[in-house]
Amino acid sequence: MINTSKLPNTPTSIFTVMSALATEHGAINLGQGFPDFPMDEELAVLAAKAITDGHNQYAPMAGLPALRESIAAKIHHLYGRSVSAADEITITPGGSYAIYTAFTTILQPGDEVILFEPAYDSYIPNILVNKAVPVKLKLEFPEYKIDWNKLREAINDRTKAIIINTPNNPTGSILSDEDMQTLQSILSGTKIFLISDEVYEHLTFDGKAHHSVLKYPDLFQRSFVCFSFGKVYNCTGWKLGYCVAPKALSAEFRKIHQFDAFSCFTPTQVALAEHLKKPERYLSLAPFLQKKRDLFLENMQGSGFDFLPSSGSYFVCATYKRISNMAAYDLSVHLTKTIGVATIPVSSFYIHGHDDKVLRFCFAKKEDTLMEAASRLKKLAL
Ligand code: PMP
Ligand code: GLN
Numbered sequence: 001m002i003n004t005s006k007l008p009n010t011p012t013s014i015f016t017v018m019s020a021l022a023t024e025h026g027a028i029n030l031g032q033g034f035p036d037f038p039m040d041e042e043l044a045v046l047a048a049k050a051i052t053d054g055h056n057q058y059a060p061m062a063g064l065p066a067l068r069e070s071i072a073a074k075i076h077h078l079y080g081r082s083v084s085a086a087d088e089i090t091i092t093p094g095g096s097y098a099i100y101t102a103f104t105t106i107l108q109p110g111d112e113v114i115l116f117e118p119a120y121d122s123y124i125p126n127i128l129v130n131k132a133v134p135v136k137l138k139l140e141f142p143e144y145k146i147d148w149n150k151l152r153e154a155i156n157d158r159t160k161a162i163i164i165n166t167p168n169n170p171t172g173s174i175l176s177d178e179d180m181q182t183l184q185s186i187l188s189g190t191k192i193f194l195i196s197d198e199v200y201e202h203l204t205f206d207g208k209a210h211h212s213v214l215k216y217p218d219l220f221q222r223s224f225v226c227f228s229f230g231k232v233y234n235c236t237g238w239k240l241g242y243c244v245a246p247k248a249l250s251a252e253f254r255k256i257h258q259f260d261a262f263s264c265f266t267p268t269q270v271a272l273a274e275h276l277k278k279p280e281r282y283l284s285l286a287p288f289l290q291k292k293r294d295l296f297l298e299n300m301q302g303s304g305f306d307f308l309p310s311s312g313s314y315f316v317c318a319t320y321k322r323i324s325n326m327a328a329y330d331l332s333v334h335l336t337k338t339i340g341v342a343t344i345p346v347s348s349f350y351i352h353g354h355d356d357k358v359l360r361f362c363f364a365k366k367e368d369t370l371m372e373a374a375s376r377l378k379k380l381a382l
Contacts, residue, residue, distance in 0.1 A: 010125050014348035018332060022342035028373045031332070031342040033169070033314045035364040039235040040281060046271035059266040061258050063091025063242065066273035071242060074276055079214040087247040090254055091269060093261050095199040095228030095241040100126045101260065102195045102224035102243060103161070105253045107132040111160035116146060118349030120169050120197065132160065134351070141356040142308050142319070144171040148182050155186070161193040167200040167210065167312025170346050170360040174204055174312045180211045184219050193249075194219055199228040199241070202282050204312040205290040214244065221246055224253065229272060231314070232282050234364070238268050289314065289363070292370060296363045299374035304381035305359075314364040317346060321357055323380050328355050339380065341373045 011017075018031035029036075038044075062068070068085035075083050083089060092098040099122065107113070109131035115123050117136045127134045137150050151162070164183070166175040175183075187194065196213040204210045213219045225244045230236035245253055275281065293310055300307065304323035310316035324331055328345030336342040346358040363370060 006129050007125050010128070013121055014344055015121070018336065018342050018344055021333065021336045025337050025340065027336045027340045027342045028369060028376070029342045030361045030363070030365065030373055031336075031344045033362045033364065034236040035234045036369055037234065037364075037366050040233045040275070043233050043235070043271055043275045043281075046274055047268050050267035050270035053270075055266050055270045057266065059091070059263045059269055061263050062086075062254060063089065063264065064266065064269040064273055067091060067269045067276070068242075070273050070276035071244075074279070074282075075214055075244065077279065079212050081214045081220065083214075083244055084247065088244055088250050090243050090245075090250055090257060091264050092226075092241050092243055092257065093264050094230065094239040095197065095226050096122050097239075097261065098224070098226035098228075098241050098243040099123070099163070099195060099197055101253055101256050102226065102245070103127060103130055103132075104256050105224070105249070106161060106193050108160070110158065112156070112158040113160060114151065114154050114162045116164070117351070117354070118144070118170055118346050119163075120165055121349060123163055124351050133158075135159075136351070138354075139171065139173075141358065144168070144173045144308075146175070146179060148179075148186065151183075152186055155190070155192070159190075159192050161195060162187075163195040163197065164213075165197040167203055169200065169313050170315055170344065170349050171317060172308070172310030172313050172315050174208060175211055177209075177211050180213070180216055180219065184216050187222065188218055192222065194223040196223055196225045198225055199231050200313045201227065202232055202285045203289055203314065204286055205293065206311065208311050210312070224249060229268075232285065233272075233275070238265075240264055240268050240272070292363045292365065292367070295367055296361065296370045296374060299371050300377065302381065303374065303378045305377070308358070314362050315360050316363060317358050317360050319356070319358050328357055328359055329353075331357075332359060335377070335380075339376045341376050 015032040022029040068089045072085040103126045107130035111132040113127045114135045124134045213223045228241040305318035307318045328347040332345045344360040347355040
C-alpha cells in the first residue's frame with residue numbers, strides 16, 4: 001500500500017485523458033499535440049539505416065558528438081551564437097525531460113519559481129517534485145501577454161528561476177524582441193536562472209520570427225534552453241530533444257542526467273546528425289503548418305467559435321461563449337462523445353482550474369482530418 005505521494009493533488013495529464021477518450025469514442029483527435037501525417041521520409045530512412053548499420057549500443061552520456069556538432073552549427077546559423085558542442089549541448093529523451101532535469105539541477109526546497117499561466121502542464125509538477133514553490137502570474141485572456149511589471153513585483157530573494165515558453169502552448173502567442181529585451185533588463189544583475197521552453201522554435205507564422213534566448217547574451221548565461229526534435233520533424237514518438245546551457249550549468253545538468261536516462265536512443269541521433277545539415281527541412285515547417293492553421297480557420301467559419309490569434313505552435317484557441325455555457329473541460333468531454341472531435345480545455349493549463357471558456361485545437365493534422373473535424377464542430381452552431 002502506497003502511503004506517500006510526491007504529487008498528491010496532481011491528476012493524470014489532460015493529454016492522456018483526452019486521447020484515451022478520443023480512442024474510446026472513435027473521435028478525431030485535435031486534442032493532444034501530435035501530427036496525424038507521416039514524418040519526414042528521408043529522416044525515417046536514415047534512422048532505419050542507422051539500425052541496420054549497427055548503431056545500436058549506448059551513445060555517449062551527453063549525446064552523439066556528431067549530433068551535437070550539427071546542433072551547434074544550426075544554432076550559429078539561426079541565432080548567431082557560438083555554443084560549444086562538447087560542453088554546452090546535452091541530448092535528452094525529449095523536451096520535457098530537458099525541462100525537468102533543468103529544474104532538478106537548480107532547485108532547492110523552498111526556492112520560488114515564477115511561471116505564467118496558462119502553463120504547459122508539466123512545469124508545476126516538476127517544481128513541486130523538487131519541493132520548490134511555484135509562483136503563478138496570469139497571462140490575461142484574451143491577449144495572453146506577459147505583464148512585465150507583475151514580474152518585477154513578483155521577484156524577491158527567494159526567486160530561483162523563471163520559466164518561459166515561446167511559441168506558447170496552449171495560447172499560440174510568441175514573445176517579441178522587445179519582450180526578450182525587457183526580460184533581459186529585469187534579470188540583469190540578479191542570480192535568477194531562466195528555463196526557456198522553445199520546443200516550437202520553427203513554428204512561427206505570418207512572417208513573425210522566433211526570438212530565442214540564445215540571441216540574448218545576458219539571458220543565455222543564466223539559461224537552460226530546451227528543444228524537441230519531435231516537433232521539428234513530426235516524430236513526437238521519438239522523444240528526443242536537447243538542452244543548451246553555458247558550460248558550468250551544463251556540467252551540473254549532466255550530473256543529474258547521467259543518473260537518470262544516462263544517454264538516449266542511438267539510431268535516431270545518428271540519423272539527425274546527418275539530417276540537421278539540411279536547413280530547408282526545418283525551415284519549411286512553418287509555411288506547411290500555417291497553411292493547415294488557415295485551412296482549419298477557414299473551415300470553422302460559421303461554427304460559432306471565436307478564434308484567438310495563433311502566431312506560433314501547433315495550436316489555435318477559441319472561445320465558445322456564443323454556443324455553450326459549459327465549463328471548458330465538460331465541453332471537451334461532451335464534444336468528444338457526441339460530435340466526435342477531441343480538444344483540450346485551456347482550463348487544464350491552470351493548476352486551480354481557472355476557466356475563461358477556451359478550447360485548444362491542434363491543427364498539425366492532414367487536410368481531410370481538419371475539414372472533417374470542422375464540419376462536425378459546425379453542427380454545434382445549428
Ligand atoms: N514543452 C511544450 C510547450 C510542449 O508542448 C511539449 C510537447 N511536445 C513539450 C515541452 C515536450 O516535448 P517532448 O515531447 O519532446 O518531451
Ligand atoms: N505537448 C503535447 C500537447 O501539448 C502533448 C505531450 C504530452 O502528451 N505529454 O498536446
